[in-house]
Amino acid sequence: MKAIVGSPGKGGAGPRLALSGVRVLELSGGAGAVGGRILADLGAEVIKVEPPGGEEARWAEPAADLPNGERTSLFWLAYNVGKRSLCLDLDSAEGRRLWPAVARTADIVITDYQRFSIAENDRLAAVARAANPALIWTEIWPFGRGQPYENYPAGDLVVQALGGHLCLNGDLDRPPVGIGLPVAILNGGSEAASAALMAYYHRLHGGPGQRVDISMQECITWTLLNTVMIWQILGINEIRGGAVRKERTNNFYTRLVWECADGFITIAPVGGGFGIVRERSYAALVAWMAEDGITDELLTSRDWNGKDASKISQEDYDRVAEIIAGFIRTKTKKALMERAVRDQILLAPINGVRDVLENDHLRERGLYAPVRDDERGTALDYPVTWANLSATPLRHPAPAPQPGEFDAVIRAELDRAAVAAEGGVT
Amino acid sequence: MSGQGIFAGLKVLDFSWAAAGPIITKQLSDNGATVVKVESTHHPDSVRLGGPFKDGKPGINRSGFFADFNSSKLGISVDLNHPRAAEVILPMARWADIAADSFRPGVLAKWGFGYDDLCKVNPGIIMLSSSLYGASGPWSRHAGFGAQGQAIAGFHGMTGWPDRPPAVPKGAYTDSVSPRYGAAALVAALIHRDRTGEGQYIEIAQVDAGVTFLTPEMLGLQLTGIETERRGNADPRALLHGVFPCRGEDRWIAIEAWTDAQWRACLELLERTGTGEAILHAPPDQRRREREPVEQAIGRLTAVWDPFELMAALRAAGVPAGVPLRGSDMLADPTLRQRGHFWNLSHPEMGDLDYSGPAYRFEATPSRLTKAAPCLGEDTDDVLSDILGMRQDEIEGLRTAGVLT
Numbered sequence: 001m002k003a004i005v006g007s008p009g010k011g012g013a014g015p016r017l018a019l020s021g022v023r024v025l026e027l028s029g030g031a032g033a034v035g036g037r038i039l040a041d042l043g044a045e046v047i048k049v050e051p052p053g054g055e056e057a058r059w060a061e062p063a064a065d066l067p068n069g070e071r072t073s074l075f076w077l078a079y080n081v082g083k084r085s086l087c088l089d090l091d092s093a094e095g096r097r098l099w100p101a102v103a104r105t106a107d108i109v110i111t112d113y114q115r116f117s118i119a120e121n122d123r124l125a126a127v128a129r130a131a132n133p134a135l136i137w138t139e140i141w142p143f144g145r146g147q148p149y150e151n152y153p154a155g156d157l158v159v160q161a162l163g164g165h166l167c168l169n170g171d172l173d174r175p176p177v178g179i180g181l182p183v184a185i186l187n188g189g190s191e192a193a194s195a196a197l198m199a200y201y202h203r204l205h206g207g208p209g210q211r212v213d214i215s216m217q218e219c220i221t222w223t224l225l226n227t228v229m230i231w232q233i234l235g236i237n238e239i240r241g242g243a244v245r246k247e248r249t250n251n252f253y254t255r256l257v258w259e260c261a262d263g264f265i266t267i268a269p270v271g272g273g274f275g276i277v278r279e280r281s282y283a284a285l286v287a288w289m290a291e292d293g294i295t296d297e298l299l300t301s302r303d304w305n306g307k308d309a310s311k312i313s314q315e316d317y318d319r320v321a322e323i324i325a326g327f328i329r330t331k332t333k334k335a336l337m338e339r340a341v342r343d344q345i346l347l348a349p350i351n352g353v354r355d356v357l358e359n360d361h362l363r364e365r366g367l368y369a370p371v372r373d374d375e376r377g378t379a380l381d382y383p384v385t386w387a388n389l390s391a392t393p394l395r396h397p398a399p400a401p402q403p404g405e406f407d408a409v410i411r412a413e414l415d416r417a418a419v420a421a422e423g424g425v426t
Numbered sequence: 427m428s429g430q431g432i433f434a435g436l437k438v439l440d441f442s443w444a445a446a447g448p449i450i451t452k453q454l455s456d457n458g459a460t461v462v463k464v465e466s467t468h469h470p471d472s473v474r475l476g477g478p479f480k481d482g483k484p485g486i487n488r489s490g491f492f493a494d495f496n497s498s499k500l501g502i503s504v505d506l507n508h509p510r511a512a513e514v515i516l517p518m519a520r521w522a523d524i525a526a527d528s529f530r531p532g533v534l535a536k537w538g539f540g541y542d543d544l545c546k547v548n549p550g551i552i553m554l555s556s557s558l559y560g561a562s563g564p565w566s567r568h569a570g571f572g573a574q575g576q577a578i579a580g581f582h583g584m585t586g587w588p589d590r591p592p593a594v595p596k597g598a599y600t601d602s603v604s605p606r607y608g609a610a611a612l613v614a615a616l617i618h619r620d621r622t623g624e625g626q627y628i629e630i631a632q633v634d635a636g637v638t639f640l641t642p643e644m645l646g647l648q649l650t651g652i653e654t655e656r657r658g659n660a661d662p663r664a665l666l667h668g669v670f671p672c673r674g675e676d677r678w679i680a681i682e683a684w685t686d687a688q689w690r691a692c693l694e695l696l697e698r699t700g701t702g703e704a705i706l707h708a709p710p711d712q713r714r715r716e717r718e719p720v721e722q723a724i725g726r727l728t729a730v731w732d733p734f735e736l737m738a739a740l741r742a743a744g745v746p747a748g749v750p751l752r753g754s755d756m757l758a759d760p761t762l763r764q765r766g767h768f769w770n771l772s773h774p775e776m777g778d779l780d781y782s783g784p785a786y787r788f789e790a791t792p793s794r795l796t797k798a799a800p801c802l803g804e805d806t807d808d809v810l811s812d813i814l815g816m817r818q819d820e821i822e823g824l825r826t827a828g829v830l831t
Contacts (some may be wrong), residue, residue: 018611018618022617038610042610042611042614043614064645064646064650066649074645078645143765146787147761147765149764149765153744154682154748155682157659158746158748161678161680161748162750162759164751166669170586170587175669175670176669177658177659179585180584180654180657180658181584181640183639186639187603191785193606194453194607195788197617204620208790208791210790213787213789215786217762218767221762221785223596224753224756225445225491226476228753229494230478231756233477233479233490233776237753238596238752240593240596241594242586242591242593242594264583264591266573275475341565344569346570348574348575348577349578350583351579353580353583353644353646353647353655354647360564361559361564362563364563365563365631366562367637378649380649387608387635388628388630389627392614
């Protein structure tokens with residue numbers, strides 16, 4: 001390892017944080033906040049630099065009325081805990097004076113396409129990076145920087161389309177369908193955190209300050225896993241599916257979504273793939289069905305997952321699937337998953353938001369913890385321990401800041417720094 | 427074996443397999459780290475057994491699925507279950523800055539290579555374990571894949587039409603989300619180690635990381651009692667937000683209009699080839715109320731267009747638009763090409779293929795995919811001699827004993 005140049009300051013008392021002493025400026029309309037949240041959880045001091053009164057993203061819909069009377073964006077509340085806020089009019093004389101001063105105190109900056117145009121971003125970057133050449137300047141754009149595409153207009157659905165994911169979801173008799181979450185923004189935002197840290201790590205080892213830019217489109221292409229290779233190698237374009245889908249290696253359409261007593265589960269009981277694991281899973285399912293008196297000999301009439309799986313006809317498949325469907329319909333999601341865990345059956349409940357929030361396994365792992373916000377009058381459960389680090393656990397997030405909540409503290413610090421700098425010169 | 431880039435000089439002992447773990451260590455290898463991937467013929471990376479296989483012929487070194495996640499890595503073959511495996515693994519752990527694995531919790535410890543074991547020979551090591559459900563909780567011993575993970579974490583349920591069962595999202599969604607979180611935690615741990623000399627154990631569960639993407643919806647449920655559900659491609663905030671038919675077989679275009687200006691620009695463009703129905707000229711409030719008729723009327727206008735020509739025209743008019751690209755389109759996409767997303771690499775059994783590079787660009791220290799994915803055990807002799815300093819007769823001894831299989 002090379003020697004470390006310019007180690008950042010140590011944190012004070014209290015639990016040790018991996019990124020204590022690292023300062024991040026976040027100028028965000030959405031995606032940047034997702035990355036900022038990750039760095040804040042890891043212990044960085046994340047300062048949101050907002051326009052006077054707060055950034056527009058605070059009020060974006062969908063929003064909720066809070067006990068203190070404010071109406072706040074749910075996305076904003078989700079990804080802005082654990083941060084500080086500095087309100088600064090970057091176009092004013094004061095803003096132009098303070099921006100380089102703030103930038104000098106920072107290690108990492110995160111911006112996004114929702115807050116700035118390319119021109120605005122570049123103007124701010126030029127000033128900040130001239131003031132602090134060691135900065136890691138991190139940007140999130142639909143397609144990245146440096147080519148005509150940097151100006152193509154796009155939102156989340158368009159990026160899901162151009163990332164290649166959209167065309168692979170949904171029933172064939174309807175248009176392709178996206179994931180009903182802003183996944184391009186979320187993937188792009190979280191990618192920014194790891195990429196910014198990589199560049200910062202390199203800087204600590206003598207590397208330069210530099211720009212890092214994220215392409216949300218490329219982030220989505222990474223969610224395909226093997227689609228492009230399937231085309232390259234086999235010349236096959238995958239076909240989308242809804243509840244039923246044609247798997248690449250099979251000649252028949254497979255049901256992947258099954259109705260149960262209180263919703264849906266996903267299971268691919270027959271058809272092979274995943275080797276012995278799927279064979280054992282099927283055997284365990286058949287044994288359970290037998291306990292309920294379902295012993296149709298079709299279930300065991302052939303090796304449904306072994307070497308002959310590829311020879312199953314659609315008619316055979318539909319017949320055995322009907323028997324299995326009849327069984328699954330009598331069971332709840334909870335009962336199915338409990339048995340799956342006990343007997344290693346490869347199935348999973350298709351959880352809704354409430355299921356995810358109330359999930360016993362995640363609860364027992366301690367993933368969720370309430371974030372108490374006295375100002376807003378809320379104590380909401382957040383997923384907080386997205387990773388468990390033995391020496392430097394993630395920081396429990398403080399409530400999301402009010403606009404300019406840390407103005408006084410940060411301005412006083414900048415004033416002290418300015419005085420010290422003048423003192424140093426004379 | 428030392429490369430250039432962000433992680434030049436960093437040493438990684440990589441037991442991880444399938445997708446989530448190897449995608450994390452790919453961020454290290456594609457940026458200059460020396461990543462040694464450990465497999466064996468008894469326990470190859472499971473995605474080696476999943477196609478697509480070169481020429482459609484299955485083979486341990488023929489999977490494109492495996493190839494894409496393992497660029498720039500070295501591959502060694504060690505039977506971890508062999509009583510003498512420690513003769514290779516423990517010296518490798520002493521050498522490494524980082525160890526990574528994605529076995530089910532407890533499996534590596536059973537072989538004597540858990541975090542505690544590796545710490546004994548290298549107290550400063552950072553170990554990252556990635557699994558589907560995590561090492562604690564009632565499901566910690568339960569095997570699972572991404573198809574289960576994306577259902578548990580809520581992605582599957584949020585995909586599809588409200589009047590139909592949820593549609594399966596392509597992929598194994600949590601396998602793609604958790605590496606972004608895992609890589610951030612790993613680099614943070616490296617920074618901590620640089621400051622203090624202290625290593626640590628990082629546990630990451632795909633489902634935990636995936637669930638963070640639903641935080642707004644979980645807050646909404648707690649604050650309003652309303653549960654967000656799948657809703658096709660609709661977004662009630664937009665003036666237009668959908669996927670519309672185009673000319674050609676199963677060809678579509680996604681269009682978003684968020685402002686009046688975008689809506690007007692879109693309509694003006696589409697009406698060049700045909701007059702739109704009256705509903706398209708109704709006041710915005712009525713158009714929002716009658717979303718379906720509006721979308722059908724838009725679809726009748728888009729249907730005469732070539733999707734790529736329409737995308738270009740809408741872009742030029744400032745309207746967000748994108749063709750849902752297929753696998754074949756991705757390789758030809760001018761944006762991905764200009765961006766340099768694909769790296770053409772040569773593999774001894776699979777020939778030349780385009781591999782995926784990262785989604786980020788470092789201006790000063792670019793990522794570099796230095797080699798195609800390793801064949802199983804391709805670098806065993808080189809790694810044992812160059813890194814561990816073993817003599818050829820020692821290596822042959824281990825091979826004869828069945829350690830290096």
